[in-house]
Amino acid sequence: MTPDTNSPTPVKPKTPFHDLDHFVAIPRLSGLAVNADGTRLVTSVATLNSKCNAYVSALWELDPEGNSPARRITRSAKGESGAAFLVNGDLLFTSTRPDPENSDEDPVSALWKLPAQGGEARIVHSRRGGVQGVVAARKADAAVVVAEVLAGSSDEKDDDERRKARKEAGVEAILHTGYPVRHWDADLGPAEPRFFVVEEGEQEALKPATVDEQPQLALCNVTVGMGTSLRNNSPCISPDGAVIITGQTVPTGKGDQRTVLVRIDSATGDRTVILDSPDYDYDAGPVSPDNSTVVVVISRRTGPTTPPDVKLGLLPVNGGPLAPLAADWDAWPSPAAWLPDGSGLIVTADDDGASPVFTLDVATGAVRRVTQDAASYTDVVVSPDGATAYALRSSYEFPPEVVRIDLASGTVTPLPGPVERPALSGRLERVDTTGEDGHPVKSYLVLPAGAGGSSPAPLLLWIHGGPLGSWNAWTWRWSPWLLAAKGYAVLLPDPALSTGYGQKMIERGWGAWGDAPFTDIMAATDAVVARPDIDESRTAAMGGSFGGYMANWVAGHTDRFNAIVTHASLWALDQFGPTTDASFYWEKEMTPEMALANSPHAHVEKISTPMLVIHGDKDYRVPIGEGLRLWYELLSKSALPADANGETDHRFLYFPDENHWILKPQHAKIWYGVVEHFLARHVLGEKVEVPAELGL
Numbered sequence: 001m002t003p004d005t006n007s008p009t010p011v012k013p014k015t016p017f018h019d020l021d022h023f024v025a026i027p028r029l030s031g032l033a034v035n036a037d038g039t040r041l042v043t044s045v046a047t048l049n050s051k052c053n054a055y056v057s058a059l060w061e062l063d064p065e066g067n068s069p070a071r072r073i074t075r076s077a078k079g080e081s082g083a084a085f086l087v088n089g090d091l092l093f094t095s096t097r098p099d100p101e102n103s104d105e106d107p108v109s110a111l112w113k114l115p116a117q118g119g120e121a122r123i124v125h126s127r128r129g130g131v132q133g134v135v136a137a138r139k140a141d142a143a144v145v146v147a148e149v150l151a152g153s154s155d156e157k158d159d160d161e162r163r164k165a166r167k168e169a170g171v172e173a174i175l176h177t178g179y180p181v182r183h184w185d186a187d188l189g190p191a192e193p194r195f196f197v198v199e200e201g202e203q204e205a206l207k208p209a210t211v212d213e214q215p216q217l218a219l220c221n222v223t224v225g226m227g228t229s230l231r232n233n234s235p236c237i238s239p240d241g242a243v244i245i246t247g248q249t250v251p252t253g254k255g256d257q258r259t260v261l262v263r264i265d266s267a268t269g270d271r272t273v274i275l276d277s278p279d280y281d282y283d284a285g286p287v288s289p290d291n292s293t294v295v296v297v298i299s300r301r302t303g304p305t306t307p308p309d310v311k312l313g314l315l316p317v318n319g320g321p322l323a324p325l326a327a328d329w330d331a332w333p334s335p336a337a338w339l340p341d342g343s344g345l346i347v348t349a350d351d352d353g354a355s356p357v358f359t360l361d362v363a364t365g366a367v368r369r370v371t372q373d374a375a376s377y378t379d380v381v382v383s384p385d386g387a388t389a390y391a392l393r394s395s396y397e398f399p400p401e402v403v404r405i406d407l408a409s410g411t412v413t414p415l416p417g418p419v420e421r422p423a424l425s426g427r428l429e430r431v432d433t434t435g436e437d438g439h440p441v442k443s444y445l446v447l448p449a450g451a452g453g454s455s456p457a458p459l460l461l462w463i464h465g466g467p468l469g470s471w472n473a474w475t476w477r478w479s480p481w482l483l484a485a486k487g488y489a490v491l492l493p494d495p496a497l498s499t500g501y502g503q504k505m506i507e508r509g510w511g512a513w514g515d516a517p518f519t520d521i522m523a524a525t526d527a528v529v530a531r532p533d534i535d536e537s538r539t540a541a542m543g544g545s546f547g548g549y550m551a552n553w554v555a556g557h558t559d560r561f562n563a564i565v566t567h568a569s570l571w572a573l574d575q576f577g578p579t580t581d582a583s584f585y586w587e588k589e590m591t592p593e594m595a596l597a598n599s600p601h602a603h604v605e606k607i608s609t610p611m612l613v614i615h616g617d618k619d620y621r622v623p624i625g626e627g628l629r630l631w632y633e634l635l636s637k638s639a640l641p642a643d644a645n646g647e648t649d650h651r652f653l654y655f656p657d658e659n660h661w662i663l664k665p666q667h668a669k670i671w672y673g674v675v676e677h678f679l680a681r682h683v684l685g686e687k688v689e690v691p692a693e694l695g696l
């Protein structure tokens with residue numbers, strides 16, 4: 001065959017961050033499961049599908065000892081997720097891949113089992129309404145499946161018939177009687193979540209079959225009649241499988257709700273409310289190895305002058321008082337696992353630009369920081385001897401990777417994984433400054449290669465969302481290294497309302513979004529533009545979600561930036577509050593006075609900076625009305641309105657089929673491409689074409 005001399009030879013970019021096709025193709029790890037004897041670790045790895053227009057997850061096994069390379073253990077076009085080991089070593093997971101033994105059925109998310117001895121996975125339970133997830137008991141042959149039933153269904157057969165009838169009639173309508181009705185990008189209802197205990201199924205009598213033929217597992221609904229109250233609540237199953245502890249959301253009137261803690265008997269479905277307070281929401285952490293005690297996450301209910309606070313408590317499973325645990329620790333801990341001897345807990349908590357692993361002594365409440373690096377740990381699991389933990393670790397310098405943690409020494413060792421760490425171009429620094437009130441404000445600063453006194457870098461200020469969050473972990477959504485590869489420095493400040501800096505940092509910004517959170521961000525910017533390696537005359541501010549709120553606030557309060565990028569942003573607080581998916585949460589903080597005092601739309605006349613507005617139509621968290629109104633008001637009311645020919649410096653990048661995130665890889669490329677075009681024009685004074693796929 002004659003070689004095609006017209007096609008350009010593909011060139012490997014310097015780093016994956018120098019080429020969007022390479023960036024979106026970096027495999028992404030999530031979740032971690034360990035088997036009962038600690039010899040097997042499984043994580044989920046998302047890669048591009050063959051058309052490069054979606055991510056597909058597969059399960060990979062890693063060697064906890066770190067001797068053997070990682071190996072892929074599932075493979076399908078639809079992908080697999082939610083791995084959970086049964087005590088016998090079989091691996092349960094969910095997948096919408098077609099059933100090889102029943103090609104007639106429409107694919108639904110079904111429960112699959114990969115036998116411990118090896119061989120192919122098979123479906124162990126499939127239902128028309130699908131299966132959302134599975135959790136397994138640590139010490140008993142027991143598992144709980146989360147799956148949804150139609151509100152009116154009396155049993156699984158009835159549910160199946162109702163779903164079939166709804167589908168055949170082509171009905172999508174939902175009749176609501178309560179609140180909420182949406183969550184992130186999901187329409188809630190008409191189905192409601194239930195917890196099902198997994199049981200042995202019955203063999204069809206007298207049917208000739210091969211020896212490997214096995215009946216499907218049966219699901220027993222142990223949460224009959226719980227209505228919508230299990231939405232967003234996960235089951236926590238005791239090690240012996242006897243009880244399930246969960247949060248249960250109950251209405252409190254006027255569209256508000258709170259979460260109580262419930263114990264469910266796995267054998268009978270009998271349930272008892274074990275914690276209930278008008279002042280706190282409760283969530284279940286793991287149950288102790290001796291099945292006696294559940295760790296409880298206690299979240300203070302907020303109000304206009306009452307910021308959130310998060311503490312842990314220990315509660316006897318069979319009744320008794322809630323005992324505070326490490327009450328004086330100024331952190332918001334998230335429990336991961338009990339130490340196998342029951343002496344302590346492994347938790348993570350945001351801390352000064354990281355989210356380390358800690359142990360808590362349950363007798364004394366003593367807190368010990370285990371991991372010392374500036375990294376964030378999630379999905380922590382523990383070995384049966386309690387000497388070792390495994391986790392996903394990431395930071396601003398590397399995406400999630402599986403690591404082994406020696407709990408005594410704190411030594412962290414990366415395990416051979418499915419993917420190498422991507423090479424970076426540039427470097428990361430920590431920046432310390434102080435806010436107007438003298439409170440410390442910390443940031444990360446990504447510097448591009450070559451930035452220095454003789455070639456100062458243009459600066460992008462990136463403002464995080466939440467606002468209760470921290471720039472402390474890798475994110476695929478906003479990767480500063482892509483912009484560093486284009487020569488920009490990226491400032492990632494943690495202003496007032498950021499987590500990991502104590503309760504005072506939250507209090508400083510609660511109900512006053514336009515005050516300390518804004519002035520802290522400006523203080524961090526001032527500190528950085530004073531450096532010789534940063535060019536103060538070429539800057540932009542960017543943010544998504546609450547970060548977009550703040551970008552809008554910045555636009556109305558300073559003209560120091562050359563451009564502003566605002567993604568999925570809150571614009572008019574009186575409109576956002578009652579139209580977001582969880583109004584009851586925001587309206588506790590946003591009194592009418594607070595909304596008026598802090599709403600960016602009230603300052604539109606002062607906006608003279610070109611703005612790139614980005615919004616997805618299916619965003620239910622920050623509904624599209626925010627983006628539409630911002631766009632119209634920029635063109636009609638700002639200090640930089642559309643001119644008499646309809647021309648404007650502002651741009652609106654609209655994604656009709658994306659939500660609060662830009663999930664499709666081809667759209668992520670458009671996102672970065674348009675951002676780069678806009679910044680090049682207004683910050684660098686250079687011309688970079690918009691992506692050709694926009695068809696312009």
Ligand SMILES: CC(=O)N[C@@H](C)C(=O)N[C@@H](C)C(=O)O
Binds near residue numbers: 466469547621
């Ligand atoms: C709690 C919450 O969803 N807040 C949003 C307004 C927000 O800022 N979300 C963050 C997490 C984001 O980056 O999307």
